[in-house]
Amino acid sequence: xxxxxxxxxxxxxxxxxxxxxxxxxxxxxxxxxxxxxxxxxxxxxxxxxxxxxxxxxxxxxxxxxxxxxxxxxxxxxxxxxxxxxxxxxxxxxxxxxxxxxxxxxxxxxxxxxxxxxxxxxxxxxxxxxxxxxxxxxxxxxxxxxxxxxxxxxxxxxxxxxxxxxxxxxxxxxxxxxxxxxxxxxxxxxxxxxxxxxxxxxxxxxxxxxxxxxxxxxxxxxxxxxxxxxxxxxxxxxxxxxxxxxxxxxxxxxxxxxxxxxxxxxxxxxxxxxxxxxxxxxxxxxxxxxxxxxxxxxxxxxxxxxxxxxxxxxxxxxxxx
Amino acid sequence: xxxxxxxxxxxxxxxxxxxxxxxxxxxxxxxxxxxxxxxxxxxxxxxxxxxxxxxxxxxxxxxxxxxxxxxxxxxxxxxxxxxxxxxxxxxxxxxxxxxxxxxxxxxxxxxxxxxxxxxxxxxxxxxxxxxxxxxxxxxxxxxxxxxxxxxxxxxxxxxxxxxxxxxxxxxxxxxxxxxxxxxxxxxxxxxxxxxxxxxxxxxxxxxxxxxxxxxxxxxxxxxxxxxxxxxxxxxxxxxxxxxxxxxxxxxxxxxxxxxxxxxxxxxxxxxxxxxxxxxxxxxxxxxxxxxxxxxxxxxxxxxxxx
Numbered sequence: 001x002x003x004x005x006x007x008x009x010x011x012x013x014x015x016x017x018x019x020x021x022x023x024x025x026x027x028x029x030x031x032x033x034x035x036x037x038x039x040x041x042x043x044x045x046x047x048x049x050x051x052x053x054x055x056x057x058x059x060x061x062x063x064x065x066x067x068x069x070x071x072x073x074x075x076x077x078x079x080x081x082x083x084x085x086x087x088x089x090x091x092x093x094x095x096x097x098x099x100x101x102x103x104x105x106x107x108x109x110x111x112x113x114x115x116x117x118x119x120x121x122x123x124x125x126x127x128x129x130x131x132x133x134x135x136x137x138x139x140x141x142x143x144x145x146x147x148x149x150x151x152x153x154x155x156x157x158x159x160x161x162x163x164x165x166x167x168x169x170x171x172x173x174x175x176x177x178x179x180x181x182x183x184x185x186x187x188x189x190x191x192x193x194x195x196x197x198x199x200x201x202x203x204x205x206x207x208x209x210x211x212x213x214x215x216x217x218x219x220x221x222x223x224x225x226x227x228x229x230x231x232x233x234x235x236x237x238x239x240x241x242x243x244x245x246x247x248x249x250x251x252x253x254x255x256x257x258x259x260x261x262x263x264x265x266x267x268x269x270x271x272x273x274x275x276x277x278x279x280x281x282x283x284x285x286x287x288x289x290x291x292x293x294x295x296x297x298x299x300x301x302x303x304x305x306x307x308x309x310x311x312x313x314x315x316x317x318x319x320x
Numbered sequence: 321x322x323x324x325x326x327x328x329x330x331x332x333x334x335x336x337x338x339x340x341x342x343x344x345x346x347x348x349x350x351x352x353x354x355x356x357x358x359x360x361x362x363x364x365x366x367x368x369x370x371x372x373x374x375x376x377x378x379x380x381x382x383x384x385x386x387x388x389x390x391x392x393x394x395x396x397x398x399x400x401x402x403x404x405x406x407x408x409x410x411x412x413x414x415x416x417x418x419x420x421x422x423x424x425x426x427x428x429x430x431x432x433x434x435x436x437x438x439x440x441x442x443x444x445x446x447x448x449x450x451x452x453x454x455x456x457x458x459x460x461x462x463x464x465x466x467x468x469x470x471x472x473x474x475x476x477x478x479x480x481x482x483x484x485x486x487x488x489x490x491x492x493x494x495x496x497x498x499x500x501x502x503x504x505x506x507x508x509x510x511x512x513x514x515x516x517x518x519x520x521x522x523x524x525x526x527x528x529x530x531x532x533x534x535x536x537x538x539x540x541x542x543x544x545x546x547x548x549x550x551x552x553x554x555x556x557x558x559x560x561x562x563x564x565x566x567x568x569x570x571x572x573x574x575x576x577x578x579x580x581x582x583x584x585x586x587x588x589x590x591x592x593x594x595x596x597x598x599x600x601x602x603x604x605x606x607x608x609x610x611x612x613x614x615x616x617x618x619x620x621x622x623x624x625x626x
Contacts, residue, residue: 064524084529091527104518108350108540117536121528151349167522 001039004175004207005061010034010070012053012060016280028280030056031067032231035306036314038175043201043208045222045239047215047254049276053231054211055099058177061209062094063087074175092122095168099180101160105152111138111163112148118170133170140203141166142196158189162196169200177209182217194221215258219243224312227251230287231279233306236314247315249292286318294319354544357620364616370609378426386419389576398592411581411595412588421602424576429606431492432558436550438496439557443503444546448534450504451511462508465501473498477560481569488577491570495560499553506549510542544621552614555607562603578603 011034013027030053038044046054059065061072063079072079079090098104105114115134119125125133135145141162152160161181168176178197182190194217200206212218218225219239226236227250235248246252253270272291277283283290289299298318306316348356358364377384387406393414401409401417408417450461468476480494514520515538523533558578564570565579573580578599585596 059521062525064521088527091525094525096522096525098518098522100518104522106519106537106541110349117523117528118526121523121526121532153350164522167526171526 001041003037004040004075005038005209006071006073007037007061008035008071008073010057010060010072011068012056012065013068026280029231029282030279031060032282033070033306034228034231034233036226036233036236038207038209040174040207041201041205042223043210043221045218045225046209046211046228047213047218047225048228049213051276051279052228053279054213054228055179057228058096058179058209058211062096062177064096088122092171093173094175094177095171095173097161097164097168097176097178097181100184101157101164102152102184104164105160107152110149110151111143114152114163115148115166115170118167122171124171137166137169140169140200142192156189157185158192161185161189161193165193165196165200169204172204174205175207175209177211179211180213181210183212183214190217197221215255227254230276230282232287232316233314234288234316236306238312241310241313247309247313247320248288248317249294249319250288286316354617354620358616361616361619364612364619367609367612367616370605371613374425374606374609375429377422378429381422381426384422386422387416389415389419389423390574391415398588398595400592401594408598409592409594411585412592415576417594417598420576420581421578421598424578424581424599425602425606427488427571427575427577428558428562428579428603429554431488431495431561432554432610435492435496435499435557435561436553438493439499439503439553440546440550442496443500444507444539444542446500447504447507448511448539448542451508452515452530452534452538458508461504465504468498469501473560474563477564478567478569481564486569486572488571488575491561491564494564495557498560499557502553503546503549506545507542510545511538514538514541548614548618548621551617552611555610555614558610559603559607 010031011029012031013029015024016026016028017023018025032053034057036044046057048054056065060067063072063082067080070080074090074093077090079087082090109117112131112134115137116130119130119133124130134148138145138148143159143162143166147155147159152163155163161184165181181197182193185193197208198221201208208221210218210221222239224237225239225242227234227242227248229250235242235246235251237247242251243255246255249270253272256268256270270293274291277287277290283300284303285301286292286299286304289295292299296318302318304316304318306314307320309315309320358368393410395414396403396406396410397412397414399406399410399414401407403409406416406418408421410416411420446461446465450458471479477491477494477498480497481490484490484493520533520537523537528536561570562577562579562582565577566583568583571577571580573584581599582596582603585592585599589596
């Protein structure tokens with residue numbers, strides 16, 4: 001499989017400013033030294049609890065937020081060094097689907113205006129062609145052609161999310177970063193939207209970076225899964241091996257929390273104690289050592305490397 | 321009965337069927353919904369009708385059979401209301417009150433709208449820039465606006481007129497400068513809210529430039545509170561401009577302007593109360609109708625009110 005996107009040592013620290021002159025007193029390490037590779041046609045699921053930096057990672061990859069350091073290389077071009085103008089052609093290649101279908105559409109535009117805007121920005125196609133493409137895409141995402149003159153407030157959450165997906169597809173991108181695209185929808189609609197995204201992946205040969213916190217959704221949807229904790233990637237593996245045999249203690253705890261739909265099923269629940277430490281002042285060494293049941297002395301001092309322990313399987317833990 | 325019931329059931333089970341029913345019909349946009357709300361609101365309709373009548377009257381002044389508003393006729397001075405030939409009487413120089421009121425209304429309303437227009441344009445631009453680009457622009461622009469707001473508004477207007485010299489145009493400039501900070505604040509706060517919404521982020525992801533985002537996405541969303549503020553402010557500006565004229569800083573006699581008329585009439589309030597009461601009443605009615613309109617717009621454009 002060909003490499004589509006390579007992320008190397010990506011960091012994003014947000015300064016915390018306080019006081020009269022707004023001095024920087026500390027930094028929130030939202031994304032801290034994350035590296036991974038995306039291959040063409042795959043779906044990389046990114047999971048972790050809220051506040052672990054999943055969304056920031058997605059936005060930094062897209063250069064909506066400029067990273068503090070690190071590289072994002074898309075098909076051999078380093079996006080991090082580019083300015084607004086140089087990035088423009090890559091905007092057509094990488095698109096984003098947002099979490100909140102209520103906030104991601106401008107309420108003062110009709111669906112048609114929303115969907116034609118990408119063409120206006122990039123000055124593509126004639127008026128007639130734009131119109132045709134809108135009709136075409138609406139059908140593809142399962143909306144009625146006649147709905148193009150309506151405003152977002154007339155749609156349900158699921159329908160709005162379909163409009164959001166349609167907008168992301170207008171420029172025919174290769175990579176779509178989906179930032180929790182289904183977590184604001186109710187479960188029956190979630191399934192519809194996920195199926196739609198899978199169909200579209202086949203049709204358009206899309207690659208997804210799928211950010212979510214719902215482990216069963218990720219299991220259904222992804223080819224590989226990355227687990228994040230406190231701004232760092234702790235484990236990255238093929239879906240089947242990760243769900244069957246998690247290596248990192250945090251992944252184990254996370255997976256043990258997934259409900260099993262079976263009467264009387266017995267399983268071991270790993271309960272994590274305490275709260276997630278503040279990303280403003282993360283623990284030394286391994287960030288997970290404060291809550292880890294396998295914690296050793298070395299964990300408190302040395303930060304574990306994110307290394308390949310088996311073929312295609314990366315873990316950041318001193319146990320391996 | 322049965323097929324209908326089945327149809328109803330189908331509607332519940334299959335939401336697209338409901339959509340089919342409305343096929344082809346263009347849906348109501350945010351503006352149309354607001355219009356419908358206004359028509360249902362009686363108070364604001366009264367305001368709209370009153371305002372419309374006033375505007376028609378002022379617009380038609382040149383073609384109405386009115387006497388010359390500045391023609392002096394000392395033989396007929398201080399005639400009371402109801403005098404034949406002078407329906408609303410005359411003032412201390414024998415000028416026809418009705419004619420002066422209507423011609424004066426033209427001046428006042430034009431001042432009100434233009435002053436609001438100037439304040440609106442500059443306030444909006446400053447607010448958008450401050451709210452969108454933040455940091456340096458925000459600090460510089462908003463601190464300057466704070467300085468303007470720190471002065472009592474009448475004092476500030478008088479100070480500006482004192483610097484520019486008295487006159488109608490300078491009064492207009494003065495009251496609009498006083499109004500700029502209010503618009504800048506309204507627009508800035510809306511901009512701050514919308515610039516971080518996901519639909520703006522989506523535009524950045526699509527490759528839209530700042531200018532495109534501001535004009536196409538942030539500005540239209542700032543409009544509802546602006547329209548409300550502007551409609552309420554026209555009345556305020558008319559009042560302020562009349563106040564300046566009353567103090568002798570704005571329109572200068574013999575020009576017919578409500579503030580000037582009030583100021584001249586107050587000397588004769590015991591012998592001919594109508595000379596000062598009528599322009600006062602006119603100001604009151606116009607400002608009232610504008611406020612009713614503004615209140616109606618506020619309720620109609622508020623997405624939370626149904």
